[in-house]
Amino acid sequence: MxxxxxxxxxxxxxxxxxxxxxxxxxxxxxxxxxxxxxxxxxxxxxxxxxxxxxxxxxxxxxxxxxxxxxxxxxxxxxxxxxxxxxGPDHDPLTILGQTDRAAISVYAxxxxxxxxxxxxxxxxxxxxxxxxxxxxxxxxxxxxxxxxxxxxxxxxxxxxxxxxxxxxxxxxxxxxxxxxxTLDLPPDPPETNHCGSCRACLDICPTNAFPEPNRLDARRCISYLTIELAGPIPVEFRPVMGNRIYGCDDCLAVCPWNKFAQVSSEAKFHAREALKGPALADLARLDNPSFRALFSKSPVKRIGRDRFVRNVLYAIGNSGDVALMGVVEPLMRDPAPVVRGAAVWAARRLAAERAVALRGPEDDPEVLAEWSQILPR
Structure with missing residues (x-):
């Protein structure tokens, strides 16, 4: 500086x-x-x-x-x-290729x-x-x-x-x-823009959340969708979320200036090994106490277990792994409508015919809307 x-x-x-x-x-x-x-x-x-x-x-x-x-x-x-x-000590985009594991944003x-x-x-x-x-x-x-x-x-x-x-x-x-x-201190010179013609961060966005450079439509941003949005995530965004269950690092991770971003061992921020690509199956089984325990002191805790498991279920639906139906099926009867709805969507993606046989009583309109996409007409 x-x-x-x-x-x-x-x-x-x-x-x-x-x-x-x-x-x-x-x-x-x-x-x-x-x-x-x-x-x-x-x-x-x-x-x-x-x-x-x-x-x-x-x-x-x-x-x-x-x-x-x-x-x-x-x-x-x-x-x-x-x-x-x-700055992470690994490429945070590598986890996106491991579809049975969860991508949690580096900051979290x-x-x-x-x-x-x-x-x-x-x-x-x-x-x-x-x-x-x-x-x-x-x-x-x-x-x-x-x-x-x-x-x-x-x-x-x-x-x-x-x-x-x-x-x-x-x-x-x-x-x-x-x-x-209130102390009067001399200001430093402001920094100027050094992006040039690079648009890597714009082009990599899975949901096209940037209508133009320097403008973000948060409603399309995976970070907003997985963290701020309380109800079901719009269907159009679910497939491109992949295994991103909390935030999205794509636009940050491709920045060419990151080559300088090495963190020393004395840094105050340390990632937990347990949160570097945990198994989706394990996360789907979390109840409220185990969720709070796993994410103690973590920013993830603030979205609550139900919204978090909703995100995990979308990732499971994107995994293509039919074996994960074993963790999806119990969640189709979860007390939280947002979890049940996400479980129905995941089941539809993995094994639709099998899911139909699991249909039980349902009165929540958003969950019924999910079922309407899977049941025979």
Missing amino acids: TTSTSSHPNQLLKDEIRAEALRLGFHACGFANAAATWPNGAWLADFIAEGFHGDMGWMEETLERRSHPTAMWTDARSAVVLGMNY QGDDYHDVVKKQLKLLAGWMHQRFGQEVKVFVDTAPLMEKPLAQRAGLGWQGKHTNLVSRPFGSWLFLGSVLT
Whole structure:
């Protein structure tokens, strides 16, 4: 990260903060003027006006607070923007060829990054308050702060055509967090776009979720569908989901800048071996207690067992492995309608005639709609 050569009186304070951030385990640290003109609020308003946010109503509800970094805290003068590298030690797309196993997004293979990043942010903010006597507030992406454009302003990277942040040193694998402060710090030069004519991230998207570069229709994104959407996933997207059961790394993983994104053994984020391609059959058998145990401290836990098993069943339906009917059949009688419906779809894909013989009483309209595609007319 390039340090400004400005003669600003607080330049040395900025150097101290960066050194402390790196000591705490962050891999990137940049500075931006929190009160400067902010055009990104208009971009977000257009995104919502077009309905690209889907069922994520919280984005519309917090639109005004997202309109500018100071909309949540009018006294903020500077933003310290932090990045933590979570680049994988393997090609995350290899698992897509192992159809009996589950592809879980790299970011969700370890402890919840919100907790990991926030813990370090609080340590840095506490140190800043004690050291400089100014007010501070910390933010990760659960708060209504547009962190990616703020990170670009702070010089950490740029928003690629997939709308995620791309960093020259770390590729597309950076967790972001920010500390807003009343301390007046000289900003770093903003990063410029280095995507050029590359469109690898757009072309690989299984669901064509990018209507054009730098615009994402979340309603078509596998990450949105497997995490944010509560009901049945639209039928048109199920076959192309393959074995992706939580998130999707395709657009991130093909970024050419990832060749620089190596994580040291001292990194704060560590993937769990148990979540690097677990067997679909094992995941389908999870009940609520075993689901909570497996995904303790994991971001996966927040979608709940029912939605998770729904995703697993779509992957089983895509596997082509008739032997997996053994785990599908009990789930056709699951108490959760969203699980029963997904089980019917999976059974239809694997062994339709066998599935018909398993039909039991059903009164849920969405499950009945699944059965209507499998029963003889």
